[in-house]
Amino acid sequence: MFPRFSASPPAPAPGAAPDLTRRRLLRNGTAAAGALLAAGPLSGCASPAAADASALSVWDLFQGGDGMLMDDMIKAVSKGPQRFEVERTILDWGPSYYTKLAMSAAGGRASDVAIMHLSRLAGYAPGGLLDPFDLDLLAEFGVSQADFAPAVWSRTQHDGTVYAIPLDVHPFIVFYDKEAADTAGLLDSSGELAPMGSPEALLDAGKALAKATGQKGILFGHVTDTAQTWRQFAAFYAQTGATFTLPDGGPPKIDVDAAVRVVTFMQQLFDGRTNPNNLDYNGAMAGFIGGRGGMIMLGEWELPTLKKSGIPLGAARFPQVFEKPGVYTDSHSFVLPHQENPDPARRRQAHRYVAEMVKQSLTWATAGHIPAYQPVLAEPEYAALDPQSSYADAGEVAVLDPPNWFAGAASNFQNRMCQPLQAALLGNTSAEKAVRQMVREADTLLRQPNPVA
Amino acid sequence: MTTTAPPGTDTVTGPASDRPGGLRRIGLKAGRTAQGPGLVFVVPFLLVFALFLVWPIVHGLWMSFTDSSLALRDTAFVGFDNYAEAFGDPDVWSSLGNTVVFTAISSVPLVLIALAMALLVHSGLAGQWAWRLAFFAPYLLPVTVVTLVWTWLYQPELGLANQFLDTIGMAPVGWLSDESVAMWSIAALTVWWTVGFNFLLYLAALQSLPSTYYEAAALDGAGAWRRLWSITLPQLRRTTALVAMLQVLASLKVFDQIYILTKGGPNGSTRPVLEYVYDVGFTGYRLGYASAVSYLFFALVIVVSLVQLRLFRQED
Numbered sequence: 001m002f003p004r005f006s007a008s009p010p011a012p013a014p015g016a017a018p019d020l021t022r023r024r025l026l027r028n029g030t031a032a033a034g035a036l037l038a039a040g041p042l043s044g045c046a047s048p049a050a051a052d053a054s055a056l057s058v059w060d061l062f063q064g065g066d067g068m069l070m071d072d073m074i075k076a077v078s079k080g081p082q083r084f085e086v087e088r089t090i091l092d093w094g095p096s097y098y099t100k101l102a103m104s105a106a107g108g109r110a111s112d113v114a115i116m117h118l119s120r121l122a123g124y125a126p127g128g129l130l131d132p133f134d135l136d137l138l139a140e141f142g143v144s145q146a147d148f149a150p151a152v153w154s155r156t157q158h159d160g161t162v163y164a165i166p167l168d169v170h171p172f173i174v175f176y177d178k179e180a181a182d183t184a185g186l187l188d189s190s191g192e193l194a195p196m197g198s199p200e201a202l203l204d205a206g207k208a209l210a211k212a213t214g215q216k217g218i219l220f221g222h223v224t225d226t227a228q229t230w231r232q233f234a235a236f237y238a239q240t241g242a243t244f245t246l247p248d249g250g251p252p253k254i255d256v257d258a259a260v261r262v263v264t265f266m267q268q269l270f271d272g273r274t275n276p277n278n279l280d281y282n283g284a285m286a287g288f289i290g291g292r293g294g295m296i297m298l299g300e301w302e303l304p305t306l307k308k309s310g311i312p313l314g315a316a317r318f319p320q321v322f323e324k325p326g327v328y329t330d331s332h333s334f335v336l337p338h339q340e341n342p343d344p345a346r347r348r349q350a351h352r353y354v355a356e357m358v359k360q361s362l363t364w365a366t367a368g369h370i371p372a373y374q375p376v377l378a379e380p381e382y383a384a385l386d387p388q389s390s391y392a393d394a395g396e397v398a399v400l401d402p403p404n405w406f407a408g409a410a411s412n413f414q415n416r417m418c419q420p421l422q423a424a425l426l427g428n429t430s431a432e433k434a435v436r437q438m439v440r441e442a443d444t445l446l447r448q449p450n451p452v453a
Numbered sequence: 454m455t456t457t458a459p460p461g462t463d464t465v466t467g468p469a470s471d472r473p474g475g476l477r478r479i480g481l482k483a484g485r486t487a488q489g490p491g492l493v494f495v496v497p498f499l500l501v502f503a504l505f506l507v508w509p510i511v512h513g514l515w516m517s518f519t520d521s522s523l524a525l526r527d528t529a530f531v532g533f534d535n536y537a538e539a540f541g542d543p544d545v546w547s548s549l550g551n552t553v554v555f556t557a558i559s560s561v562p563l564v565l566i567a568l569a570m571a572l573l574v575h576s577g578l579a580g581q582w583a584w585r586l587a588f589f590a591p592y593l594l595p596v597t598v599v600t601l602v603w604t605w606l607y608q609p610e611l612g613l614a615n616q617f618l619d620t621i622g623m624a625p626v627g628w629l630s631d632e633s634v635a636m637w638s639i640a641a642l643t644v645w646w647t648v649g650f651n652f653l654l655y656l657a658a659l660q661s662l663p664s665t666y667y668e669a670a671a672l673d674g675a676g677a678w679r680r681l682w683s684i685t686l687p688q689l690r691r692t693t694a695l696v697a698m699l700q701v702l703a704s705l706k707v708f709d710q711i712y713i714l715t716k717g718g719p720n721g722s723t724r725p726v727l728e729y730v731y732d733v734g735f736t737g738y739r740l741g742y743a744s745a746v747s748y749l750f751f752a753l754v755i756v757v758s759l760v761q762l763r764l765f766r767q768e769d
Contacts, residue, residue: 095735095736096735098736099523099735099736099738102523102524102738103523103524105524106523106524106525106526127524127525129524223609223627223629223630223719224629224630224714224715224716224718224719226716226718276609276610278609278610278627278630279609279610280604280608280609280629282604282608283608283609283610283611286611287610287611406737410736411736412732412736412737415716415732418718419718419719419720419721420720422630422718422719422720423632423719423720426627426630426631426719428631428632428719428720429720444544448737448739449520449739451520451522451523451524451525451737451738451739451740452522452524452525452738
């Protein structure tokens with residue numbers, strides 16, 4: 001009668017339903033408090049960092065393992081003669097983070113540096129909620145445009161001005177059980193997942209994996225989730241070569257035929273037999289960890305959780321099944337939230353902080369994220385990271401949300417796109433109807449007056 | 454005769470027999486003394502009341518006539534634009550509809566089950582304290598705990614609910630993923646979680662019923678059902694009015710458990726109007742429009758309250 005998995009469900013991803021966040025917040029809040037207290041004696045600072053008005057205030061949304069790594073990176077850049085005094089504030093990931101960030105910037109008294117998903121830039125930069133970066137100043141501290149992948153760098157700008165410096169690229173990928181994949185004959189000669197190449201190949205792979213595990217093939221948790229189906233749809237849709245754009249005032253520009261083709265394929269893939277179609281996020285995680293599926297479609301940020309499970313874990317770029325390579329991603333980036341009267345010396349420190357932090361990307365990569373700072377990718381230490389290096393090239397074919405003020409991570413847009421997609425996957429509606437509803441929802445959002453410009 | 458009477462009404466040993474008959478009224482001689490010193494004590498309350506209730510209500514009303522944004526300082530007066538938009542917004546109507554459906558399917562069982570539980574416990578079942586604890590305990594849990602537990606119960610593949618259906622040979626149900634089922638699942642959770650409060654109100658009322666009526670009825674040979682219909686339920690009318698009123702208002706305000714459990718899904722089928730207000734105002738920054746939707750909802754709540762008040766007053 002009782003489920004066979006451990007009583008403590010896996011921690012949600014950035015973008016997963018904010019279940020359990022209270023517990024995570026408590027745990028990490030305690031950790032952060034500990035870190036803050038520890039930072040005092042470590043840096044030889046007499047007063048706690050939080051009370052120091054000269055400390056650089058930074059906001060982020062990293063909890064759990066990511067939060068700990070962020071602490072490590074801050075500690076690393078705080079050492080040495082030119083150390084930083086950093087006052088870190090961790091806020092709960094999700095829509096509320098962006099609400100708070102917008103409010104603090106609108107009030108003009110924001111933190112010196114904050115983390116933002118690159119997909120949200122279009123909602124912040126045009127309305128003046130962000131201050132631009134000074135690229136000359138960054139270059140002075142050893143970081144320039146040439147250090148970043150073009151696919152991601154192109155999204156850091158508004159009207160030709162750079163408003164964000166990317167820390168990572170975090171794609172939606174597949175994890176797989178190496179033994180099951182081997183039995184199913186899906187591995188290449190080097191023991192990595194072989195490319196798919198066609199919709200049929202992925203459907204067959206699902207069947208072969210189901211056979212190999214004796215249970216299910218590919219797992220995907222999407223029920224009651226407000227981002228997962230959109231991530232999957234966006235990846236497959238980009239692979240068809242079609243574009244999805246949201247011009248102000250509407251209507252949205254969507255290739256309806258391509259979208260229907262993609263949703264139909266998603267329905268075939270998650271048919272409810274070889275691959276279950278009714279899992280929620282935690283259910284899919286628990287299923288994969290419990291060996292009840294051979295592959296799972298997830299964000300790479302779940303790597304630490306999956307690694308702990310002890311399954312022979314492989315990871316690969318999101319499988320290309322249509323004409324063009326395309327991987328849905330987002331990017332955690334540093335931004336300068338708008339301040340009414342920024343102190344030039346502090347601004348200079350903020351630039352130096354960002355430059356030093358991106359150079360710490362190797363630490364960040366241990367959580368599974370692909371460093372946006374390219375010099376790190378070339379280091380042998382990064383190549384040695386397994387399975388991170390097997391999807392490291394995902395950043396080159398990165399597909400982000402169509403830019404508009406209401407789109408991006410944790411947005412109403414993603415939620416509204418997920419609702420019809422979920423209905424289609426569950427078999428409650430047809431692919432055509434789901435796509436029509438997506439177009440309608442996007443159109444409704446586009447017709448709203450823009451509240452940030 | 455004692456063979457037909459429930460133990461609770463037994464004239465010698467029943468728990469109700471030692472209660473004082475009727476409610477005592479304490480005559481307060483208010484209004485005759487000077488109000489000067491009393492006012493000083495009320496001022497702190499009035500200040501808090503004005504600051505955190507009156508002012509937001511007035512300010513919210515003003516915002517509903519502007520294009521106020523969470524992310525901008527400048528606002529412009531837009532007249533009735535927001536209201537016009539709200540009236541034409543299908544999401545407002547669908548979320549209002551969801552709120553009304555939830556109120557209907559949750560309030561009725563929350564009143565009836567609470568009454569049934571209170572009658573059962575009051576009838577003198579053995580282990581009174583255990584029943585009271587069992588019925589009331591879920592109410593003490595915070596919403597996050599309740600929804601997390603029920604999320605796992607409702608899990609499509611691994612959840613206890615579907616595993617149970619499986620063992621008795623029934624097909625699994627998409628508790629949170631089936632558009633026609635999800636709202637019922639949430640109502641079931643809500644009933645389990647909050648029925649204890651209504652149960653307690655009913656129990657208190659039952660315990661204050663005068664035992665003399667029952668003694669007289671027992672002498673006249675009235676059976677248990679007759680006493681329930683002719684004495685207990687009529688005497689509970691005021692309590693029922695109160696419980697129903699509080700329950701309808703509480704159900705109309707539903708937000709937390711739905712937001713945590715389904716985010717208003719699947720496909721918007723459980724999104725209550727308050728979640729729409731939250732989505733539009735806080736995730737979408739459009740405070741002015743969100744205020745207008747709130748005020749439309751506020752108007753609805755007032756109408757519902759007035760109608761209810763009227764109904765119960767007529768009954769009295």
